[in-house]
Amino acid sequence: MNAHGKQLVTLAAPVYLSLLASVASGIINTVWVSRLGGPAVAAVAVATNTENVLLGVALVFASGTTVLVAHARGARDPAALRSAIRAGRVLCALITPVVAVGGFLLREPLAALVLGGAEGTATRLAAAYFAISLPGMAVFFAQQLVDGILKGTGDTRTPMRLALLANGLILFCDPVLIHLYGVRGAAASTVLCRAVALAAGLRALRRAALPRSGDGARPAEGTRAALRRTLTTGLPMAADFTVRQGGALVLVAIVARLGVTAVAAYSIAYKVLYLATMAFYAVRQAAAIHTAHTRGAGLDARRDIGRQAVLLSGALGLLAAVLFAVTAPWITAAFGAGPEVAGQSVLFLRCTGPYLLLMACFIALGGVFEGSGAASALMWVTLLGTAVQLALASALRGAGLPGICLAMALAMAVQCAGLVVPARLGRGQEESGARVVRVG
Numbered sequence: 001m002n003a004h005g006k007q008l009v010t011l012a013a014p015v016y017l018s019l020l021a022s023v024a025s026g027i028i029n030t031v032w033v034s035r036l037g038g039p040a041v042a043a044v045a046v047a048t049n050t051e052n053v054l055l056g057v058a059l060v061f062a063s064g065t066t067v068l069v070a071h072a073r074g075a076r077d078p079a080a081l082r083s084a085i086r087a088g089r090v091l092c093a094l095i096t097p098v099v100a101v102g103g104f105l106l107r108e109p110l111a112a113l114v115l116g117g118a119e120g121t122a123t124r125l126a127a128a129y130f131a132i133s134l135p136g137m138a139v140f141f142a143q144q145l146v147d148g149i150l151k152g153t154g155d156t157r158t159p160m161r162l163a164l165l166a167n168g169l170i171l172f173c174d175p176v177l178i179h180l181y182g183v184r185g186a187a188a189s190t191v192l193c194r195a196v197a198l199a200a201g202l203r204a205l206r207r208a209a210l211p212r213s214g215d216g217a218r219p220a221e222g223t224r225a226a227l228r229r230t231l232t233t234g235l236p237m238a239a240d241f242t243v244r245q246g247g248a249l250v251l252v253a254i255v256a257r258l259g260v261t262a263v264a265a266y267s268i269a270y271k272v273l274y275l276a277t278m279a280f281y282a283v284r285q286a287a288a289i290h291t292a293h294t295r296g297a298g299l300d301a302r303r304d305i306g307r308q309a310v311l312l313s314g315a316l317g318l319l320a321a322v323l324f325a326v327t328a329p330w331i332t333a334a335f336g337a338g339p340e341v342a343g344q345s346v347l348f349l350r351c352t353g354p355y356l357l358l359m360a361c362f363i364a365l366g367g368v369f370e371g372s373g374a375a376s377a378l379m380w381v382t383l384l385g386t387a388v389q390l391a392l393a394s395a396l397r398g399a400g401l402p403g404i405c406l407a408m409a410l411a412m413a414v415q416c417a418g419l420v421v422p423a424r425l426g427r428g429q430e431e432s433g434a435r436v437v438r439v440g
Contacts, residue, residue: 011286064234069152070292087226103134136191265344276320291371317360321353385415
């Protein structure tokens, strides 16, 4: 492992822990809410899934700011750094009220929509949860921006500590507030604990060596131009995430045609896969940050970062495939599933090896595209792969969950192959530009 590989490990390890901590908050909520009955569990489940979708909205300004701050840091350009931070703040301020206020006003129709229009206890509880959680998106969005700025500077440890702080507090606050206020208590616990982490994050941001208002420095460009740049950078990343999440939801609907047992087995296995996929996304974030920091180093540096990212993530994917194949019976037993569900879940986990390995390579290499400003190409490849996955899953579902696994692996192979085209185009453009400079 060379210097680029070591830097990727340094950046990725804290990101992985923070991603796992974020996943843990939903699990903690579900564990405590489960004592309130099935309708309460359903309400919290759909509410947390809605939050995952809203994370795609936050990525517009959070990820866009991360990449632009990293570019400015790598270029040692304080004016560009000020522009990137200001644009992120303005965009966050514009988007947040629309989500927070609009979500609160539309909480009841939204609850009915996500629960299939059914009236009943679950819908009322989901609306009650939304009444607190959707205004609380203001805290969540602000925290995402703070994390994005810190990650752009190369500090991935502070966001990790903030995530651990928030979810550690949730662990203690959930049982108390849920006991006192039911489902509303779960939402209040999450928002309050995130608010504490946000306060700590703002304090960390003030201590960071960043431009401050009133220091006499001028931004590199006007607010409108900076906003356009942030949107251009962040929108493809947000769209890529949203397409992937949407595809996962449609895939659940396809699996549902195989029966309740298959859906339950798939749901358990998919939660287990998070342990691996979060590692791939951690490498992706690290690759995006490191590529942005070294943007002026040239094509050879990006190639080396890409190779190191693929090697690191691929090794993690291979390790996960082996571990899941060996330990699948014990993993599924921990969920308390019945024999039939557990058997199908074990089968699914043991079939995911090729998919995990291909996904590890694709996700990691995507970070280099994001960091070099080519996220839009990545988005189109993801869109193509998702369409192929859903078509193949529908065609192969007759083979059961192994057929679904095969569809996922083949679609990921298409996505890996799809990265070759934009990579070659980018290489050709850069080499052409270098020849023009030499001739000049």
